[in-house]
């Protein structure tokens with residue numbers, strides 16, 4: 102098997118009074134979607150933030166494309182090729198949809214325009230709303246925008262935090278389809294979801310988290326087949 | 338006729354205040370903090386123009402680019418001293434450190450130039466123009482022109498350039514901007530540079546007509562603060578309009594009554610606005626902010 106793009110070993114993310122992630126080992130290879138499944142408070146967001154460099158108290162090893170990420174700022178990690186779709190979308194509210202896309206690009210103006218057009222092809226609804234301020238977009242449109250914004254950076258690894266939360270099923274499906282397409286084009290996707298069904302239907306592999314630890318992992322198919330495991334995990 | 342005359346003076350004064358208030362709002366949005374040194378940077382810009390004029394006896398317009406560059410440098414120093422070490426602390430820490438820095442600037446100016454009021458050279462030349470019986474100081478027209486160009490230029494920068502988008506993204510969600518590869522530290526430093534340059538230009542413009550003293554900065558920060566509250570905390574357009582309103586009180590209303598009454602009325606208006614429209618007069622027009 103080829104070397105994984107992302108390798109995580111013994112990752113711990115702590116806050117003042119809790120350890121949100123404890124001793125997590127994980128790897129993600131180019132071209133695959135790995136689902137990170139867990140209930141409220143399992144530590145999914147903390148794990149993704151730790152990978153992105155957004156939390157201060159992180160221990161363990163993170164290797165991305167051969168680079169050790171220890172001590173690197175979010176900026177440096179982004180420039181190495183990690184894209185981030187935060188929990189709760191967090192689009193830039195006072196900027197238009199198009200400005201949200203443009204600002205994330207690190208290419209020259211011509212390439213930026215081309216990439217923006219690619220995003221509109223991926224999410225035609227965004228093209229319609231391109232000049233609307235982002236705060237006026239619907240939840241689904243904001244979610245599409247948050248994914249497209251991260252894709253503007255042409256990431257080799259995309260960290261996506263609960264992209265289907267609160268979306269109508271059809272919209273959730275279209276976002277998930279895009280993530281699948283990103284992996285098909287050779288990038289790696291780490292998808293945190295509470296919605297186990299949706300995530301498992303898309304993912305190649307899955308990792309189940311509970312209380313900051315990995316409870317089980319395997320192919321998405323095997324995990325989806327283990328009803329009892331899933332029920333115990335999501336039940337509490 | 339007299340009203341028109343006063344209104345023109347007021348608009349010129351308001352244009353200079355608008356530069357100060359614009360810088361104040363840009364930093365407020367980028368850091369969440371009030372830059373209390375913004376007023377002292379106006380005084381610093383005024384004295385810088387006075388000092389440069391001593392070496393270079395040229396019209397103010399030619400000093401203007403020098404003031405912009407040197408003040409931008411001073412702005413970077415302000416961000417390094419008063420913001421960078423406290424960037425992970427609550428905004429109130431930055432607010433307090435800028436108060437301290439403002440005192441340092443005041444004392445520095447006092448040491449270098451003394452407490453006497455000084456005047457900077459006019460932008461083109463002194464004197465007045467007459468239009469249909471209106472007597473207008475050339476400097477007033479020049480102030481309006483320069484301020485309009487600078488404010489327009491900043492708007493263009495913010496709305497239509499990649500740098501401007503990055504400055505705005507940093508102001509709206511610094512964490513996410515960083516995660517997208519925006520160099521947020523540099524963006525905040527640049528915001529300080531921009532704000533200091535705007536304050537410095539206001540200093541150069543005002544130090545001709547109204548003279549400048551080292552402690553003058555306190556006046557300017559109070560006016561900028563009032564303008565920003567009136568205009569809606571954090572709103573660029575509102576702050577510009579607020580600056581005009583403050584200046585019109587100082588000129589038009591002061592001429593009808595007197596300066597003390599006009600100041601009293603301005604504070605009364607401010608309180609009324611805070612009570613009945615806490616979001617500011619222009620609070621809703623520009624849509625929601627982060």
Ligand SMILES: Nc1ncnc2c1ncn2[C@@H]1O[C@H](COP(=O)(O)OP(=O)(O)OP(=O)(O)O)[C@@H](O)[C@H]1O
Nearest residue numbers: 116119121139140141142143144145146147148295
């Ligand atoms: N900023 C923070 N400060 C302190 N504790 C935090 C912080 N963020 C998260 N936690 C705690 O860390 C644990 C993991 O939270 P996290 O948000 O990572 O879980 P999650 O799996 O993303 O949950 P959800 O599905 O609700 O988003 C929880 O106990 C949470 O209360």
Ligand SMILES: [Mg+2]
Nearest residue numbers: 145146147188
């Ligand atoms: Mg979460």
